[in-house]
Amino acid sequence: MKRTVSILAGGLLCGVLSTAALADDGRELVIDGETIATTAVAADDHPLDEIISGWRFRSAETQALQMDDFENPAFVAIEYAEEIWETPAGTSNKSCADCHGDADSFAGLRTKLPRWNDEMGKPATMEMLINASIETHQGAEPWKWESAEMLAMTAMIGLESRGMPVALETDGPMADWIKKGEELYYTRVGLLNMACANCHEDNYGNMIRADHLSQGQINGFPVYRLKWGGLGSIHRRFKGCMDQVRAEPYKRGSDEFIALEAYVASRGMGLSVETPSVRN
Ligand code: HEC
Ligand code: HEC
Structure with missing residues (x-):
């Protein structure tokens, strides 16, 4: 058969x-x-x-x-991510920018993913790293894998490694x-x-x-x-x-x-x- x-x-x-x-x-x-x-x-x-x-x-x-x-139509989403980046959320009432400063602090990150993560006990993808930070540092609800927020943010952070x-x-x-x-x-x-x-x-x-x-x-x-x-x-x-x-x-x-x-x-x-x- x-x-x-x-x-x-x-x-x-x-x-x-x-x-x-x-x-x-x-x-x-x-x-x-x-x-x-x-x-x-x-x-x-x-x-x-x-x-x-x-x-x-x-x-x-x-x-x-x-x-x-x-x-490039993806840049509409990247503008959306820039708004999220500046918006306080969660129990910390902090924005990504409050803790991470400029997104270019993530330059090079995309090149290394997935990367082994001891706490997770597995390789972490960009989505997993973002959600781990939202949950543990920002104190907010994690995003769905394919949500508009996640796609926009993974695009924005990935762009910092372009080239x-x-x-x-x-x-x-x-x-x-x-x-x-x-x-x-x-x-x-x-x-x-x-x-x-x-x-x-x-x-x-x-x-x-x-x-x-x-x-x-x-x-x-x-x-x-x-x-x-x-x-x-x-x-x-x-x-x-x-x-x-x-x-x-x-x-x-x-x-x-x-x-x-x-x-x-x-x-x-x-x-x-x-x-x-x-x-x-
Ligand atoms: C029947 C043929 C076929 C099989 C089998 C297949 N793909 Fe594809 N895949 C395509 C076609 C057609 C495209 C769109 C054109 C392209 O980029 O190759 C595509 C696109 C992709 C892309 C996007 C590439 C880019 O540059 O955007 C990735 C990644 C990918 N496939 C991974 C996989 C993986 C992993 C598997 C196995 C789970 C797989 N594909 C199995 C036909 C196939
Ligand atoms: C309260 C502070 C805080 C907030 C708010 C915060 N983070 Fe983080 N984040 C951290 C800390 C601390 C780490 C772990 C140390 C590091 O890697 O920078 C981290 C790690 C990360 C990492 C992994 C970096 C790496 O190299 O492994 C990503 C990606 C990330 N944060 C994205 C975000 C995004 C996107 C937001 C907003 C939605 C956000 N963070 C909000 C504090 C914060």
Whole structure:
């Protein structure tokens, strides 16, 4: 039975996959006069020959939206985050700004996440760090993973690392989580019986229906997706990809998605943070 499904899935995929030129059109990501590298050199033992940002696989129109902060629709949310940043809340009656000063105190943070956290006993994502601070320091109600507040704030803090290379810690207690994420990445799931790697490693550069397949990197998150009409988290994208292969997706914030995030981040080490990126 499993075999049949697998052949069927292979057939389905053959029907929708077609080759296209890899995104080597020579366009460069330049924002505010600064060039942001969209490729990185892969170490010898890296599963990919070259590490390439998702930006390179998008159409010229979508790329252009990300190149201009006035055109980039994610900046509406970032303005919202700037308001939240200054607004006192919770039992402390303090704002983020009262304790953290300027948001640029978080420069570099995005590059290191997920990062091992002793108190949580697991790697912490940006969402988890923000909520831990809201609960323990500000004394307010934590935000939902995919709430407007959380998406805006993760975009605003991530922006402070734009242009810096992804450089998370992969040793120590992170190693087990990255290993677990790697297993998930290569495990075929769902009715189409496909793993992340079947699309984002074996077929990047090819067309799947009308979409140009990328390496599925996460250096631009949260992303503004034109299809969503708003920002979305890394875990929302993972869930969407699992839905596509008709698998039962894990929950946002689950250990599975944290492990997968850690592993996918480790595959993109050296790529520049592009938060907030724009996708179709
Ligand atoms: C009452 C003071 C206080 C308030 C209010 C507060 N924080 Fe914090 N926050 C801290 C302290 C203390 C830490 C732990 C030390 C550190 O990493 O800066 C922290 C840690 C963090 C971290 C993790 C930083 C890191 O490098 O690990 C983030 C992200 C964060 N806060 C975001 C926020 C946001 C966003 C708000 C507003 C919604 C906020 N905090 C409100 C005191 C506060
Ligand atoms: C059937 C093929 C397929 C599978 C399997 C798949 N994806 Fe995707 N994924 C896509 C398509 C299509 C897109 C949108 C175009 C692109 O960026 O590749 C996408 C986009 C993404 C993106 C956004 C990249 C960016 O630059 O914005 C991430 C991250 C991602 N996928 C991760 C995953 C992970 C993790 C898995 C495994 C749980 C997975 N995908 C499984 C097809 C797939």
